[in-house]
Amino acid sequence: MRKQRIIGLFDSGVGGLTVMKEILEQLFDVRIVYFGDTARVPYGNRSQEELVRFGEESVTFLIGQGAEVIVVACNTSSATALPILRERFNIPMIGMVDPGARLAVEKTIAGRIGLIATETTVRSKAYSTGVSRALARGSVPENAVLRESWQQGEQAIALVKAQGCPLFVPLIEAGLANSAEARGIAKTYLAPLQAAGVDALILGCTHYPFLEPVLKEILGEDVLIIDPALAVVEELKVLLQEMEGRDAANSERRSRSEISAVNAGKSQWRARYFVSGDPGLFRQVGNTLLHEPIESVEQVCFGDTPFHT
Numbered sequence: 001m002r003k004q005r006i007i008g009l010f011d012s013g014v015g016g017l018t019v020m021k022e023i024l025e026q027l028f029d030v031r032i033v034y035f036g037d038t039a040r041v042p043y044g045n046r047s048q049e050e051l052v053r054f055g056e057e058s059v060t061f062l063i064g065q066g067a068e069v070i071v072v073a074c075n076t077s078s079a080t081a082l083p084i085l086r087e088r089f090n091i092p093m094i095g096m097v098d099p100g101a102r103l104a105v106e107k108t109i110a111g112r113i114g115l116i117a118t119e120t121t122v123r124s125k126a127y128s129t130g131v132s133r134a135l136a137r138g139s140v141p142e143n144a145v146l147r148e149s150w151q152q153g154e155q156a157i158a159l160v161k162a163q164g165c166p167l168f169v170p171l172i173e174a175g176l177a178n179s180a181e182a183r184g185i186a187k188t189y190l191a192p193l194q195a196a197g198v199d200a201l202i203l204g205c206t207h208y209p210f211l212e213p214v215l216k217e218i219l220g221e222d223v224l225i226i227d228p229a230l231a232v233v234e235e236l237k238v239l240l241q242e243m244e245g246r247d248a249a250n251s252e253r254r255s256r257s258e259i260s261a262v263n264a265g266k267s268q269w270r271a272r273y274f275v276s277g278d279p280g281l282f283r284q285v286g287n288t289l290l291h292e293p294i295e296s297v298e299q300v301c302f303g304d305t306p307f308h309t
């Protein structure tokens with residue numbers, strides 16, 4: 001009998017829902033627990049120390065909810081805190097940066113990759129390192145012309161321009177992704193990337209897919225938008241299969257009562273949502289994105305989260 005895994009996913013706010021959406025659409029036999037740290041959003045200008053502490057609290061909470069895999073659905077935390085969280089917790093974790101960098105390497109046509117992200121993610125240089133790491137690990141562009149010219153040393157593949165976009169997250173959290181204000185700010189942020197001639201633009205913050213229609217309108221068809229969430233789901237599928245394989249090897253040791261306990265939970269819920277801030281606003285903004293509506297959101301408070309109802 002197949003075990004229905006519980007995936008724990010966290011972000012500073014609604015951004016992780018863009019990753020959750022891909023998981024819900026592609027993986028049908030998993031359950032997902034979401035935590036949005038909306039009382040402490042934005043994470044984009046936090047120190048590494050704070051991000052590690054927030055990450056520890058989120059992971060501990062999600063494990064307490066039964067999570068067996070953690071998706072760090074926040075680029076800022078992935079870029080700064082993830083290596084430390086991996087050392088501190090004995091649970092598989094998938095972040096955004098390596099999958100996103102790999103996808104950009106595979107999809108670029110000119111080898112000129114751009115990044116929009118929070119200031120902390122940009123400062124960390126995690127995506128430049130991620131692109132180099134993806135190439136070193138054998139990822140190559142799908143485009144045959146670029147692949148050949150890169151392999152012959154004639155053309156580089158690199159992150160050529162990274163732009164911090166601090167005003168995007170507050171706008172998105174306030175439900176203003178499709179506003180004239182967002183459009184105006186996006187034009188300013190995108191101009192240097194357009195000037196640098198990027199042909200593939202990584203959305204290096206999980207909030208930004210909320211802005212995709214606005215970004216596409218400004219960039220036109222010449223720039224391919226790279227959403228790391230797609231690559232994260234691919235990696236998650238591989239990881240779940242590996243876990244399934246390990247389970248199958250151990251299945252003889254599993255008792256009947258263990259199996260029926262797993263099945264008893266199957267029909268109970270598909271997704272659960274928790275936030276540290278205002279559940280109503282989260283539900284309202286989240287429902288503009290997800291096809292499966294968010295019916296209820298529960299509030300949890302950690303140490304210094306300021307919002308209490």
Ligand code: DGL
Binds near residue numbers: 015121
């Ligand atoms: N959505 C997060 C990220 O991917 C955090 C953004 C923020 O809170 O500033 O970076």
